[in-house]
Every structure is written in C-alpha cells, then in structure tokens.
Amino acid sequence: MTFTQQDARPELESAPGSEWWRTAVIYQIYPRSFADASGDGLGDLPGVTAHLDDLADLGVDAIWLSPFQRSPQKDAGYDVADYRDVDPIFGSLADFDAMLAGAHDRGIRVIVDLVPNHSSDQHVWFQEALKAAPGSPERARYIFRDGRGDNGELPPNNWESVFGGGMWKRVTEADGTPGQWYLHIFDESQPDFDWTNPEVRAEFESILRFWLDRGVDGFRVDVAHGLIKAAGLPDYTPDPEGGSMGGDADEVPYWGQPGVHDVWREWHEVLAAYDGDRALCAEAWLPTVAQTALWVRSDEMHQAFNFHYLETKWDAEALRAVIEESLDEYGAVGAPSTWVLSNHDVVRHASRLALTADNPQGAGIGPKSPGKPDPVKGLHRARAATSLMLALPGSSYLYQGEELGLPEVIDLPDDARQDPTWFRTEGERYGRDGCRVPIPWTADAPAYGFNETGAAWLPQPAEWAELARDVQREDPASTLSLYRSLLAERRARGLGSGSLEWLDGYGDDVVAFRNGSITVVANLGSESVALPAVEILVASGPLEGDALPTDTTVWIAAA
Template sequence: MSTSPEHAATGSEWWRTAVIYQIYPRSFADASGDGIGDLPGIESRMDALAQLGVDALWLSPFMVSPQRDAGYDVADYRDVDPLFGSLADFDAMLAAAHERGIKLIVDLVPNHSSSDHAWFQAALAAGPGSIERARYIFRDGKGENGELPPNNWESVFGGRAWTRVTEADGTPGQWYLHIFDSSQPDFDWSNEEVREEFRSVLRFWLDRGADGFRVDVAHGLVKAEGLPDYTPPADGDSMGGHEPVPYWGQEGVHEIYRDWHNVLAEYEGDRVLCAEAWLPTLDETALWVRSDEMHQAFNFLYMYAGWNADAQREVITESLRAFNSVGAPSTWVLSNHDVVRHATRLAVEFENAQGAGIGPNTPGPRPDAALGLRRARAATTLMLALPGSAYLYQGEELGLPEVIDLPDEARQDPSFFRTNGERYGRDGCRVPIPWEPDAPAFGFSTTGESWLPQPPEFVEYARSVEEKDDASTLELYKNLLTERRAHGLGSGTLTWKETGSATLLSLTNADVEVVVNFGADELLVDAARVILSSEPLLVTAENQAKVPTDVTVWLHA
C-alpha cells in the first residue's frame, strides 16, 4: 500500500488545490463479474489511483436506483444499490481511500428522485392536494379537461417535461414535472419537508466519513414562481441558456446551499460542496461559490473553450478573475461522464452540442484520433499548470477516445431513446475502461462481461501496457501530478507572458513557465530548462528542444 501523501492533510482546505478524479462506478472495475463496475472493484484498484497521484475521488451515483438514467434516478438516498455492493462495501472502500490519503466525494442528486422512490409512489397513491404530492411539482393540466400540460417546458432529454398520471380511480389526473426523464420527477424545494430530508441525507454520508458532495444539477432546484412558459433558443444548450431560464439559476437556490454549507460546517475537517451548475457566464457561476455557499463549481466554459491561444487565454483570465472575486478557487475540467471525451472532442470539426454525442452516422468527418489525443495531452498539460483545483475523468489518463461505433442495440442513454436516435447521447464516454490487454473485458471484469461493449482498440490503451511506456499518456499524467505538487502550482499565481505571436500562449505560475504552441511552426526552447512536455521533444546539437504544433511544455522559469 502506498503511503499517505502530505498534500491531503485534513484541515488544509485541500479542495482549493486538489486534483479530483471522477469515477463512474459502473465502468471502472467490476469485482462481481456481472459486467457492471462496483465498490469492491474500486477498492481493488485503489493502489493504482494512489500511484496516479490524485488527491480525491468523486464517485458518480451508487445509491439505490432502478438505473433508468445510470443512477441519477435515486430511489433511496441512504443505501448502496446492490449492483454496486453494500454500505459495508462503501465503508471499506472509503477506508482504503483514506488510508492512502485520498479524499472521497459523493454524488448527490437533489433536483429529482426516481419515480420508484417511496415518496413519489406515496404521492401517486395519495392524490391531488395531499402532503405527499406537495413534495413534488404536481399541477392540474390546462384545457377543458386538463388534457394539456401546465406549461410548454421541454425535457433536457427530449420531449415535454410533464407527464400526466392516472389517478387511483383510473381517470386521467394531474401532471408532474420532470426536467429530465419521466422517471425522474422534480422535487418541490419550496417544501420544508424536502429541505429537512436532504439535511438528513447529507449528515448520513458525512457521518460515514464522506469528504463532501458533488451536487448534480445544482442550478435547477428552484423553479420560477408561476412556472411561466419558456421556449429555449434554437442554439441554446440543454443544460443552460443564453437568457434567464425559469428552471435554471433561480435566486432562491442560494439559500439552500447556505443551509448546506452550515451542515458541513458541523463536521471536523474540510468537507466540500461542488456545484454542477451550467450557467451562461463565469460571473454567474461564481455566485455559487461565495464564501457562505459552495466551495467549488465546475468551470464548463473552460471545458468548451476553443483550442487556440486567444480563446484559452481569455477563458483562463476570466475564470481566475470571476472566482477570485468571491474568494474561491477556479476549477478546471476537460472531460466528464456527460460530454464527448476531450481526446476526441478537440479534433471535432463540426458543431456538437452538449449531450448530442457522436455515433457512426453523425454528420461530418470522423474525428482524427491521433490529432485528438495530441491536443488532449497538450490541453491537460496546460490545465494542470493552472492555479486552483482540477478534475480528471476516469480513462483520460490513458488517453481514451470517445467510443463512436457502439451499436444502437447496445446504447442505454435515455436521451438516445427520447430523441429516437437523433442524439447519440453519453454512452460513448461511459464505456468500461481497460486495465490489462489480454484479460477478459480488458481486466474490467473477470468474466468478460461488460455493460457497454469495449472496442478492440482498447487493447493499446490498457493501463498495464501504458505503465511500461515512458511516453504513454498515463506516464504523462503521473509526471504532471508529481511536478504540479512539487512546484506548488495549485496554490500559485498566474502571470501572462507576451509572445508577440497569435499562435503561442505563455504564462508563469510559481517557478514554472508554460508554453503552448498552437501554430504550424516549431518553437525552439532551451532543453536544459524543460521540466516536461506533452509530447517527446527532439533536441538539436545546440541543446535546443523543438516544440511542434499542439504541444505544451513546462520550463524552469
């Protein structure tokens, strides 16, 4: 077992500089052999995570769920779904992480529950006007007989955001709101019973030792008074909007997180709240991390910034300004379980909206895999040089691309079905990751079972293969995390350096200079100053290192 790293000391506001690794449990490691990853599988691979050098783990949902949306439809917030193990397995996994100095963040889904949740089943049975229905957003329909939904809102997953229920006597009844799938009814957060329930849920996991929570759809809990009609713009993002949206970013949501902040403050050590909040601007995102609210918010504008010097400089500058203005660290993220992996996305030459995914029949040229990986390595090398906290998504340390050629019959994302295949959705970034080249399911499970099929090319990305290659993406990530810590980059201060070129980006942080070459011409740097590079560099007889296009290099300042 690895020794505990000094960087994860309790009480150090560790989250300000942490590198946090997202685990999608069903796709990480399967100890039971049923083809679905589980908590014992995560525990079995904990040494690999310690060797990578991450500070914390964020686990996507593992609570009891019918799995209609891969666990983001929770039926019991206080237990582990048998697919993933038991509460005892959670405790053992958490202990294994803590023994290695690794924190653990639990994914919490407070915007909606599963329709299988006991509360929702009670609401269906109790009928209109009941205290049970008051926990959710039930409304009478419009039209002569209530046959029309209460408003025109659309589901993020496609189709309308309302479903009509059949009452106990068999007659058509009220409608309930589901911003996502019909199996995910939205809670009514104006109800004090809902608020008290989630205080209890927070304490349940904090009492077990969890170090914090990533909050799903953190900007969506409160809906505008009166539920007014809203038609999103044609070019709008499904999870945000260019103008005020009545179900995103309402002012009342901040009161909820001030309350949660106080709950976490009851516990020893630094417990963290991180918001998944898709908002139009960085200044709006920063409102979620004022000193008495959440501690972090995902920086989605950074994730989607263009791969060029101007776009990168602008989003980094604005991120640091906006988050610093409220005393919070900026976060940096390039991939997660909801977006096309950045080893593919950075080579996409066509419009690809969030949630659309890429499949075999997606219009446009197929992304160049070599170009995508080269840019992904360069982008990560830039990201991990920035002050603040960074998030990694499982498999990106292997350079995994988006899996494009999944057969339709294998797909499981509800957005694929709700749009009749118009959106391929998120399955391509959720395929189980490879560990060993010759093992069943590439070492993901002992039986060869895999809930999504793994492509044959995963053999070259297997972790055990990359461990033996000094030039592999895995070894690059290990080196980046080692040097990031050694130079204190997470707590450093960024200063831009003028390059006189539209295709070069240069900055200093602590005692490190970072240069990114976006141009076609090679850049020469003093080889003696090189700390690391996103690609191997050729060195001239004059000891000058050649930095080609789409390469990032760290230099001694």
C-alpha cells in the same frame, strides 16, 4: 446507533484559505465502468477498492464517485430511489465503508454524488404521491399541477425535457381517471422535487448528515442550478441550437433561479459543523463565469465546475481569455477556480478537441455524426490540453480513463445504447454512452481487465487493448506516464496554490505563463515555435530539437 468513520478520515487540518479542496486534483469514478469485481458486467465498489493503489500511484488527491445509491438505473443511477443505501449492483454499505477506509488509508479523500433536483419514480415519496389526492402533503413534495385545456388534457406549460420530448407526465388517479401532471426536467422516471417545501429541505439535510457521519469528504451536487423553478412556471422555448443544461441562455425559468442560493447556504452550514474541511462542488451550467462564481461565495458552495473552460475551443486567444476571467471572477469571491476537460456527460476531450462540426452538450457523437475527429490529432491536443490545465492554480478534475488517452467510442451499435437521450429523441441524439464505456486495465485479459468474465454493460472497442493500463505503465512516452509526471511535478511545486503570470513574445497562437517555479508554453498554432535553451521538465509530446511542435505543451524550469 449512528455509524461514523471519523477516525479513518485523513486528518490534514488546514487554516482558512488553504483548505484541501482549493488545490486538489480530483479523479471522477463512474462506478459502473471503472472496475467490476463481481463479474456481472457492471462496475462496483469492491472494484474501486481493488484499484485504490493505482489511483494513489497516479497521484490524485481525491476521488468523486458518480451515483451508487439504490436506483432502478433508468438513468445510470441519477434516478435515486433510496439516498441512504447502496444499490446491490454496486455492492453494500459495508463495501462502501471498506472503500472509504481504503481511500483514507492512502490519503485519498472521497466525494460522493448527490442528486437533489429529482428522485426516481420508485422513491417511496413519489409512490405515496401517486396514491394520494391532488393538493395532498404527499404530492406537495414534488411539482404536481393541473393540466391546461377544457379537461386538463394539455401539459401545464410548454417546457421541453433535457432528454427530449415534453417535461410533463400525466398520471392516472386512484379512481382510474386522467389526473394531474408532474414535472421532470430529465426522464419521466425522474420527477422533480419541490424545493419550496420545508419537508424536502429537511430530508436532504438529513441525507447529508448520513454520509458525513460515515466519513465522506464532500458532495458533488447534480444539477445544482435547477432546484428552484420560476414562480408561475411560465412558458419558455430554448434555442434549438443550444446546449441542454442551460449554460448558453439567460433567464431560463428552470435554471439558475435566485432561490437556489438559499439552499446552498443551508447546506454550507451543515458541512461547516463537521471537521476536516468538507466540500460542496456544484454542477451548475450558467451563461457566464461571473454568474457561476456567485455559487461559490464564502457561505455557499466551495467549488463549481468550470464548464466555460471545458467548452472552450482549441484556440489560444479563447483559452487565455477564459483562464484570466476564471481566475479573476472566482478570486473575487475568495474561491478557487476549477479546471476540467472531460466528464461522464460530455464527449471525451481526446475526441472533442478534434471535432470539425458543432456538438452541443449532451448530443454525443456516433457513426452518422458530422465532423468526426481525427484520433491522432485528438490525442495530441488532449495531452497538450491536460498539460496546460494541470499547471493552472486552483483545483482540477480528471475523468476516469483520460489518463489512458481514451477517445470517445463512436461506433457503438444502436442496440447497445442505453442513454435515455437516445430513446427520447428516437436516435436523433446519440447521448453520453460513448464516454461511459468500461475502461481497460489489462490488454490480454477478458474485458481488458474490467473483470474476469469478459462481460461489459457497453461493448469495448478492439483498440482498448493497446490503451490498457498495463501496456502504458512502463512506457515513458505513454499518456499514463505523462499524467503521472504532471501530477508529481504539480504537487512537488505547489502549482495548485500558485499564481499565474502571463508571458509575451511567443506569438498569438501560443499560451505561455509562469506559475511559481515553472514556465508553461502551449503551442496551439499550425507552425512550430522556437524554445530557448532550457530544462524541460515535462513535454506532452516529442519536441523538434529546440522547437515546440503544434499541439504540444511543455513545462520548463523557470530561471
């Protein structure tokens, strides 16, 4: 019997063009670091349920949960062994259903992470492939190839893994001899599916229906630009100074291939058969905004993360350009632009915006990194950047803990690090652990309220105490209070469905615009900027009389 939670979903029907995902503020939960109800040091689904009231109080419209499916956790759950079950470290399917119902009771929609590019090497399909012969149907679900060289001793091509090292792993055949190689864009424990295989496509459509029948509101799709590889798997050498996910280079044979669009058209049809405006959001790192917009045409994805906005430096001219380009390009295909500043794969923006050295995506920062950030400047810029972002029309994503002003944790001990990037590069790249440290809820509690035992899978820094939610809750000047004010005003004034009108006269180092009933002025320069006598609705930091200090944003009641 198929389980369904249709009656528990928030039924907020909408007309075409006004679907909830067009304007939603979506809060990313990284489950292992959000809240731990069991006390074992890893966050879990009951921990999420216990804090749903905090999320409702914050004012978000939806939550997105990073992977919680059954997994050996070689890559923090992005190596899935069973797509239809909850990993025991996070709870059970019953715990998921309770969390989903609790969120829906509060009018909060739920998006789940889905990882279709690759599985865990512990997935039953891959285990069957290892036992099967070359050329078998079992191996055809993945990308197995014969090696090069006289005895197949060389990998099929020169591709390098996102996590460092080669992108191919040679297997030992059933008779004990060296055999074929399989492709893994990421860790060797994450073999890539062959998405030209109809069996793979049918399996994932079934997985979609499994979660949709339970009542989920949509899917964030991991590595949405990586499923199809170029015919012949030609050699390719990436720019060593570029990012790891393909957003800075054209014609990469394993990113952004045209055939991927057919997959999303098929998935779109699956979701369209369900009521309630179910949504697909693509994690797609592509070279331009215009290329990214192709993923959200009317019959494909509903949203795509705006990584170009996330990666824009703290510069007024650059921000104006990416905002205008985003609104134009996404609008041209009838999709909303999304806005995002932090997630589980990048340096938190309370640190990133104050870095003084280049930091390629995925590299992370640690004790020996150059250009480490000034934490005071970083927080000022983060608050100003978020205040700017949440005034923009479209949908915004928040990453857990940014509402507390959490910085990247830089001084993690080497023996605590767990990101595969750290190990596969032999410590050359720190990876993503610094943005994944368990967040603080209560200043004077064990593990700062993450649980009751004090255990934490990554060590929390001492300064977490002063950033805990209970400390910030009643402080009107806190970052938490700022976020609550911004989200309340955004919702009350319908800013997500508004339109942007640029304003002149504030200088080259200022981003100024009007959206509906508010005027937004963000000062990114080194000098204060005069403000007219106006009603200030929200300010990201203290004002200097009638002047707007550097690294500060205000929302003004429009005349």
